[in-house]
Amino acid sequence: MRPATPIERAPRGVEDSAVALEMSPGGGVAALVSRVDPAVYTSNLMASRAGDVDWVGPRAVAHDAVLSWASEIGGVVPFPMFTLFASADSLRAMLRDRADSLGKLLDRVAPCQEWTVRLFRLDDRAEAALSRTSPRVAELEARARAAAPGQRYLLERKADEIRGAELRRVSADTARNAFDTLSKLGESAVRDALPAEPPGAQPAGLAVLDASFLVRRDRAASFGAAAGDLAAELEPRGFRVELSGPWPPYHFVRDDA
Numbered sequence: 001m002r003p004a005t006p007i008e009r010a011p012r013g014v015e016d017s018a019v020a021l022e023m024s025p026g027g028g029v030a031a032l033v034s035r036v037d038p039a040v041y042t043s044n045l046m047a048s049r050a051g052d053v054d055w056v057g058p059r060a061v062a063h064d065a066v067l068s069w070a071s072e073i074g075g076v077v078p079f080p081m082f083t084l085f086a087s088a089d090s091l092r093a094m095l096r097d098r099a100d101s102l103g104k105l106l107d108r109v110a111p112c113q114e115w116t117v118r119l120f121r122l123d124d125r126a127e128a129a130l131s132r133t134s135p136r137v138a139e140l141e142a143r144a145r146a147a148a149p150g151q152r153y154l155l156e157r158k159a160d161e162i163r164g165a166e167l168r169r170v171s172a173d174t175a176r177n178a179f180d181t182l183s184k185l186g187e188s189a190v191r192d193a194l195p196a197e198p199p200g201a202q203p204a205g206l207a208v209l210d211a212s213f214l215v216r217r218d219r220a221a222s223f224g225a226a227a228g229d230l231a232a233e234l235e236p237r238g239f240r241v242e243l244s245g246p247w248p249p250y251h252f253v254r255d256d257a
Helices: 042-049 053-073 087-108 122-130 137-145 149-183 219-238
Strands: 020-023 032-033 112-121 188-191 206-215 239-247
Touching: 020 087, 020 122, 032 087, 053 239, 112 149, 112 219, 137 149, 149 188, 149 206, 149 219, 149 239, 206 219, 206 239, 219 239
Parallel strands: none
Antiparallel strands: 020 032, 112 206, 112 239, 188 206
């Protein structure tokens, strides 16, 4: 973040420690830091506790609270939790070496917020809507209704056979269109990989899109309204839209963003 940030009202950091501002040697950027016990925060010990939710959880909450505060008052380039430096000198050396790239990144993300949109397919409802969302299924169903009993049975079986493939195609098309629509309102957008598809229907829906958008603060209301319109449009088709944010720009300071 920028050196002029008023640090006095920053939330407490990891281990309830005070958050300090460490300036780069040239003064262009500064780092928010918490001092921790080096006997506890070792690479080996933290690796052994990576799956310990009770240990990681409170530290993640504190980390996010500081970044959210910094994002709102002037902008921040989030570093991963547990980014450790052995000394203030090593931290200053990093800030000196990366001052130019960090400054440019901060200029890019400071006017913006990150919003997350997830799209879920509700299988029962999406399958029931296939006659409206899949021309192939609609055609077979129409032909079956008009056919003689024997032919009707064959057409109905064929429609059943293609439902799974058509459901996947409709899901992919819906996710892509939703992403493209919302991307137009942001400065940048990324799609995260989806978890492996579990067997059977999921009560909360099967995730078909997990995307993050970097949105200018003055366009946040328009972005939220567009997400609401998308939810209203897709709900009858068997899809649920989940909007969350604003977040610090976690996804947009990565090398691949």
